[in-house]
Amino acid sequence: MFLGPGLRASCNQSTCSAAAATARFAAPLLSALTRAFSTTPALHKKKPAAAAPSTKKGSAGSSGDEPEEKLLLGRPSNNLKLGVVGMPNVGKSCVYNCITGSNVLTANYPFATIDPSEARVAVPDARFDHLVAMYSPKSAIPAKLTVTDIAGLVRGAASGAGLGNAFLAHIRAVDGIYHVVRCFQDSDIVHVENSVGAARDMEIIHDELRLKDDEFLANLAADLKKKLTRAAQGPEGKTRREELDVVLKALDWVGEQNRDIRHGSWTNREIEILNPMHLLTAKPVVYLANVSEDEYAEVCDSGLEPAIKASPMMSEMKAWIDTNSPGDMIIPFSGILEERLADASAEERAAVLADLGPKAVSALPQIITSGYQALSLVNYFTAGPGEVRAWTVCKGSKAPQAAGVIHTDFEKGFIAAEVMTYADLADLGSETAVRAAGKYATRGRDYVVQSGDVCFFKFNVTKGNKK
Numbered sequence: 379m380f381l382g383p384g385l386r387a388s389c390n391q392s393t394c395s396a397a398a399a400t401a402r403f404a405a406p407l408l409s410a411l412t413r414a415f416s417t418t419p420a421l422h423k424k425k426p427a428a429a430a431p432s433t434k435k436g437s438a439g440s441s442g443d444e445p446e447e448k449l450l451l452g453r454p455s456n457n458l459k460l461g462v463v464g465m466p467n468v469g470k471s472c473v474y475n476c477i478t479g480s481n482v483l484t485a486n487y488p489f490a491t492i493d494p495s496e497a498r499v500a501v502p503d504a505r506f507d508h509l510v511a512m513y514s515p516k517s518a519i520p521a522k523l524t525v526t527d528i529a530g531l532v533r534g535a536a537s538g539a540g541l542g543n544a545f546l547a548h549i550r551a552v553d554g555i556y557h558v559v560r561c562f563q564d565s566d567i568v569h570v571e572n573s574v575g576a577a578r579d580m581e582i583i584h585d586e587l588r589l590k591d592d593e594f595l596a597n598l599a600a601d602l603k604k605k606l607t608r609a610a611q612g613p614e615g616k617t618r619r620e621e622l623d624v625v626l627k628a629l630d631w632v633g634e635q636n637r638d639i640r641h642g643s644w645t646n647r648e649i650e651i652l653n654p655m656h657l658l659t660a661k662p663v664v665y666l667a668n669v670s671e672d673e674y675a676e677v678c679d680s681g682l683e684p685a686i687k688a689s690p691m692m693s694e695m696k697a698w699i700d701t702n703s704p705g706d707m708i709i710p711f712s713g714i715l716e717e718r719l720a721d722a723s724a725e726e727r728a729a730v731l732a733d734l735g736p737k738a739v740s741a742l743p744q745i746i747t748s749g750y751q752a753l754s755l756v757n758y759f760t761a762g763p764g765e766v767r768a769w770t771v772c773k774g775s776k777a778p779q780a781a782g783v784i785h786t787d788f789e790k791g792f793i794a795a796e797v798m799t800y801a802d803l804a805d806l807g808s809e810t811a812v813r814a815a816g817k818y819a820t821r822g823r824d825y826v827v828q829s830g831d832v833c834f835f836k837f838n839v840t841k842g843n844k845k
Contacts, residue, residue, distance in 0.1 A: 447774070449649045450754055451640055451660045452553055456770045456783055459496070459524040460664075460749045461552035465579045466530030466570050468560035469668040469713035474527035476716040477742055495527040501750050501757075502743040503768065505800075509759060510766050521757045521768035523750050526552055532570050533582050536589035546590045546658065554662045554753045556745070557583060561691035561710075562670045576667075577694040584638075584702065587658040592633040594657070599625045624651040632659060638703065662752040665699065666745060667692050667710045671734065674712035678738045685710065707748055711741035756829050760784065771827065780827040781835040791839035795821045800830035 452458075462470045474480060478497035501521040510518045528548045535546060549555070559576050560569070571578065602622040606615060624647075631642050638659035644652065652660065669677070669689065677685040686692040692710065699706050719727050719740055731738040754773040758780060759766065769783045782789025802817045803809070809832075812818055827833065 447646075449646045449653075450772070450774070451644070451649055451653065452662075452753070453653065453656075454772060455553075456755070456772060457524065458553040458753045458755065459526055459551070460554045460556055460753070461526045461528045461549050462556045462558060463528050463549060464530060464558035464583065465560065466532065467567055468530070468558050468579070469666075470530065470558045471527055472668075472713040472717060473556065473558055473666060473711070473745070474525060476713075476720050477525055477746060479720070480527075496524060498522045498524050499746060501746055501768070503747075503757065506757075506759065506766070506768050509761050513761055513763055513766055515761070515763055515766045517765045517767075519765070519767040521750070521755075521770050523746060523755075525556075525749075528552075530570075531583055531586050533586070535586040536593065546586070549587070549658055549661075550656050552661070554749060555664070556666055556749060557663050558666045558668055559691075559695055561667045561673070561689065561695070574691070575694075576691040577698040580665075580695065580698050588632055588636065588638065591639065591657045591659050592629065594655070595625055595629040595632060598655070599629055620647075621651055624648045628652060628657070632657075641703065662754075663703065663706055664745075664748050664752050665695060665706060665708045667695055667708055668713050669710050671712045671715050674710055674715060674741070675734045675738060677710045679735050682708070682710070707752075709741060709745055709748060711745065716740060716742060756827075758827065758831070758833065775827055776823060777821055777825045777827055777833070777835070778823050780833070781837065784835075787839045788835055788837050791837040792823055793836040793838055794823075795825060795827075796834035796836070797821050797825070798832045799828075800832060803832050 462474050464470050474495065474497075478499050480495060480497050499522065501523050503520065506518075506520050526548070529545045531545055557580070559579055560574055561576050563574055571582075599622060602618055602625060606618045606622060627648070628639060628642070631637050632639060639652065639657045640660050640662065669692065673685065673689055673692075676688060680688075686696050686708070692708065695708055699708065715730070715734070718730055722730060727740075731740075755770050756773050756775075757768045757770060759768050761767075769780075771780045771783055777795040778789045778792035781792055781795070796818060797820075798809070798812045798818050802812050802815070806812050806815055806817075809818075812832075
């Protein structure tokens, strides 16, 4: 459980009032105290998909002894999206409906979903809930995650089978993937391959994403070669050559070695070139195993590892992941159970879970938080009697960028961040006690906001730097 005060800003009076004109920031900006702290769920940590950290030294803006900061694959944005992907009739729309509270059609035939559906879902966080209870604010806004329901992919999708080109384009538009895998037997629910096979289905999806990247990179390489011929000399030629070298390296990795971009070893410059391509195999993946209610009850009762060993389908999934994508997460859930819980009252939900077993819980909170973490996102909060709000930033964001999520003036005129850790705040009980204990620190613009930080941002916007 989390509690905490947070963000306070000092500003030039004439310019601060202008920033306050934005309605949703008015109260925090005009208030003498606006409070914030930085947290992220820590149930399922997952390393970024990029390669091992670079050891290059002496990079621009760093001292000669400091390692170069490692860039992450993917869009550098605080508003990222996860797409629900898989074969037809595996439970994708069921997952989407239960997570988002939507009512997308679910049907016992392929391609019941054609156009993608999109919704924003609150990220569960007991710390945010406790903060709301602590301040009793007039409004409370949790962190949000955007989830997209994407139609099922079939064998040959990269070549256009089953409207595959359109569906793969929908995947290109998201930043991470929930890969739903059917792990239950039901003769009443058709399967496009005429049988249920977890590892086979995973391989089909993996191959179609990889083949589409292979096609994209091959076309791009051909285009760059033409441009390089026309601009062989000068700065443009040098840039094209650099881009072509990276594309050819990626093409070999994906096309010849049959590997995902996210598992390659890329320098920061290579990542800068790769990121605008929005390659399908560069996106982080969370695997969702759609199991029967009985198997899900076993997961809740005995734990994940014993349940995987006892389940032939989940064992297939784990073996495939260990071989092809070590470290990726498997989250079991029961689509049938989650649909029952979604349609039930609070009392009925409690009764359903009690019947399933003393440890039974819905898998949805874990699914949501794991997706949030897979995208390397973290929270910090503004908190006070007027509003408690969770703000999302990319992991590794420095203090000015974290402050800028609230308002660009906070970043433009950043002075310093006064920081205390959540652990100290929770242990000591108040900001005053943290200060008295000497555990309150002033940090500069190079400080990387950490999960659990409690921050006071100071800024000063003048006519000279306000644009």
